[in-house]
Amino acid sequence: MTIRNPATGEIAGTLTPTSLFEIDAAVARARAAQPAWAALGLDARAALVKGAIESLKSHGAEMAALVCAEMGKPLEEAIGEASYSTDGLAQEIDEVVEALRPEVLEDEKTSTRLLFDALGVAAAITPWNFPILMPSQSVVPALIAGNTVVLKPSEVSPLSADVWARCLMAVLPANVLQIVHGDGLQGSELVRSAVDLIIFTGSRATGASIMREAANGLKRLILELGGKDPLIVLDDADITAAAAFAVRNSFRNAGQVCVSTERIYVADKVADAFTAAVVEGARALKQGDGALAATQVGPMASARQKKVVMDQLRAAIADGATCLFGECDGETASDGNFIRPTVLVGVTHAMSIMRDETFGPVASIMRVKSDDEAVALANDTPYGLGAAVFGSAERATRVADQLTAGMVGINRGCGGASGSPWVGARQSGHGFHSGKYGHRQFAQVRSVSRAR
C-alpha cells in the first residue's frame, strides 16, 4: 500500500496489506488471548491501557504530521486530533471504567447486580477522516471492557493509526490488540471472521453491507455512520455568530467531518445578510497544503472523494442552483485533489447535494418562510446524526426539540458536555459510543439477583 499526500502527490508512507488468509489467524490469536485479558479485571486492564499514554504522547507530533501527510488535514487540526487521543486518554479511560463498574438495583424483595462482561473478540473498522481519533474511540472502550481487538484502519490513512496502535501493542499482553491493513476486502473478511462484536465507523452503504453479513452469526454491532446535518438559522438569530458557525462547520477538514453542516435553512428575513456573511467567510479562508502554517482548508483526502463532491456540485448547478463563490464553473475545477470552499443558493431537496452526504467544502443554503418549514425540511432525510439551530434561546429550543437527530446544538455545534454520548439517530447509527450508555455497548450486561 503506497499512501500519497493528497495535497502534493508525494509518498507519505508505505505499508504491507494483510493477506486475507492471515485475518482468520489474527482473530484466532485474539480469541486465545481473550480469557486471560478479561480475567485481569477492569482496573488492571485500565491501568495497562493507561501505560501507553506516555509513549502515545511522545509520538504525538509524529502522528499529527502523518495525519496531515496522509489525508491533507491542516497540521494544527491534526495536532488537536492527536492530543485528544493522547492527553485526553486518561480521562476517557476513567469514564469507561466508571461506566463498566457493577451497578446494584434493589426493590423490596430483590437485590440485583448488573455486571458488564466482555463480549469476546471485537473487530474495529475505521474511516479516513479522523485517522487517530476513530481507532481510539473504537478500541479503547472495547479493550477496557475485556475484549481483545483486531483493528483495521482505512486504507486511505492507515499510517498514523499504525503508530497509534503500536504504542498500545507495546504495553499490552500479546494479541490483545492487533492491527491489520487493507481496504474493503480485508474489512469484509474481518466482518465474516469469527468475531463477536463489530465496531464500525464509516459510510451508510458500508454499514448496511456489514449489517447484512453480521446477521449470519448474529454478531453484535456498533455502527457510527454518515450524516446530512442541517443548520437552521431563525430570523431572530445572531447572524454574525450563525454565519461564523456555518463557515467553520461547513469547511473544517474540507467538509470531511461526519457532523459537518451539509444543509442550511435560513429564514427569509435574514437570508441576504446571512448569505453575504457566509460568502465573505469562505472568501477569507486560506487553502493549501495542510503542512503550511497559514492553511485553514486542505484538499480532499482522495481523488475518489473529490469526484463524489464535484459530481454533486455539477449536478446541482446544472439543475438550477446558483453558485455564489468557489467551484462555480461547471466544467473545470481546482487542481489536484483541491475543491475551493463553495457557497450555493437556490438548492432544492430534489438535488442530490441536499439529499446525499457530500463530505466536502460546500455550504448549500435554502430560504425558508417559517420555523415549521425549517423543521420539516431538516427532518426530510434518512440521516439523523447532528443538527444545529441558531436563534433566541426559547424559539431555538422549541425548534431543536422537534429535530430527529441524535445530537443537536443550540447556538453552537452538536457535541455535548463531557459524559454525553456520540450518537446518530435513524440511519446515521445503530448503537453508539461514549458516555455511560455508549461505553456499556462494548460489554455484555448480566444481571445476578438474590432475595433481600
Ligand code: NAD
Ligand atoms: P467507508 O465506509 O468507505 O470505509 C470505512 C472503513 O470500512 C474503511 O476502513 C474501509 O476499508 C472499510 N470497508 C469498506 N468496505 C467494507 C466492507 N464491505 N466490509 C467491511 N469493511 C469495509 O467510509 P469512509 O469513506 O472511509 O469514511 C467516511 C464516512 O464515515 C462518512 O460517511 C462519514 O460520515 C462517516 N463517519 C461517521 C462518523 C460518526 O461518528 N458517525 C465519524 C467519522 C466518519
